[in-house]
Amino acid sequence: MPTVEYKGKVFEVDEDGFLQAGLDAWCQEWVEYVKEQEGIQELTEEHWKVINILQDYYKKNGVAPMVRILSKLTGFPLKKIYELFPSGPGKGACKMAGLPKPTGCV
């Protein structure tokens, strides 16, 4: 399994850069690291709102929310979510939040 080192921390990731140990390995440094990877200039409160909601939903339900539910819970339309996370809610926001990589016919 490849690892990445960032600010003294070591993360085990898969080939797409998702955390192998999921939320167990998630920390502030991980967010900073993904932020750089995703070309996000600055993490705003709005970014954090999405991350927190994703994590809460995941802890409670064991799955990532459907896009419509994410929009409803955050109050952000999909367009806004893409503005915050250019790679989108799956590849961008879920990765940053430490959720498992999206599966299925994507």
Add this chain to the structure above:
Amino acid sequence: MADEKVIEKLKELWTKYEEIDGKFDEEMDPVFKEPYYPGVAEKLFNPDKPMENRITDIGPPYFRQFLPPIIKKNYGKWVSHEIIQPGVLKYESETGDVIYVVRCGTPRLETTDYIREICDIADKYCDGYVRWTTRNNIEFHVDSEEKLKALIEDLKNRKHPNGSYKFPIGGTGASVSNIVHTQGWIHCHTPAIDASGVVKSIMDELFEYFGSHKLPAKTRLALACCLNMCGAVHCSDIAIVGIHRKPPMVEDDRIQHVCEIPLAIAACPLGAIKPATVEIDGQKKKTVRVNAERCMFCGNCYTMCPAMPIADGEGDGIAIVVGGKVTNRISPPKFSRVVIPFIPNEPPRWPTAVKWIKHILEVYSQHANKYERVGDWIERIGWEKFFELTDIPFTEKSIDDYRLAYTTYRTSTHFKFTKHIEIK
């Protein structure tokens, strides 16, 4: 009356097309006029600012930019067509214009070198125009008989170094045209069989049917390497689908981190998966358990959850389904049905599967009436007769047992005695 309305509507559309074309001719996207510049990505893409210079939501290029002028001119005005020989069509327009089309088989997976060769041919005979069909054949259009002759001669002589035709001509009329197929072991992670390898093996064996019209009706072959059935296997005359025969493994140590467990549970069409907890190195881990008695090895759980792999060298293989069609001609569209539940994977030539497919095709060809598709023929003679004529052993695996299964049983005393029925 209705016809007149339709024609009115079409005329309106064509006027609109002409307006749009005019606009496109004036301001055709320069991308299509300039040679491709390979450095463009590096020049425009800055990984630190991925949203800078970003172009998005532009859709595909407008198709009419790439129509041969004669086709554009006669768009919506064709009056008749004729297959003048296998693989060669002739279209006539109400304006008196005529166009010939030569259809060639392709392997679908292609190199850029091969595509460049196609472009060279198109430049030489077709003013640079060429198209692909919905079965991944190529069609070259020419506007005169001389060009047609030269083009056919040229295509016939192009071969790969090992002897295969690069551009075999055929795929029209009552033939076996190209096989619609999928990724197989070339690119997908859920296949039970390969796609390209099996397709090459079958088409080699059925090659004579590609370049001829000797079947009762066109016969559509398709292949999908797993039950996702990407493509057309569920609605083809004869089709191949990759299947598993063993339940998935569960990787308890990592499933909790790489899978959304409720998704895996909900992915199962038979409710065979339930959540579980195990202890590994003193740590409690969330996982799932599969009830092997309920599992029918569809592999859907693996699609959703990478910690439930299912592929198995010996377990995996081919199922053959027949009798599907999508057209409404004479009879309504039909689904294809399982007649051979399992044939092992035999790379690189899959001889057993190829033998059965050829055999089914030949028996159909011998017994069906003109215009009868495989499914039409079977419905006329009855499934028991199909199994008798083809010598395919009928097994319980062909008997539906999924939810609406009842509708597929025989609720009638109408049947024919066949050799399958033993009277003791």
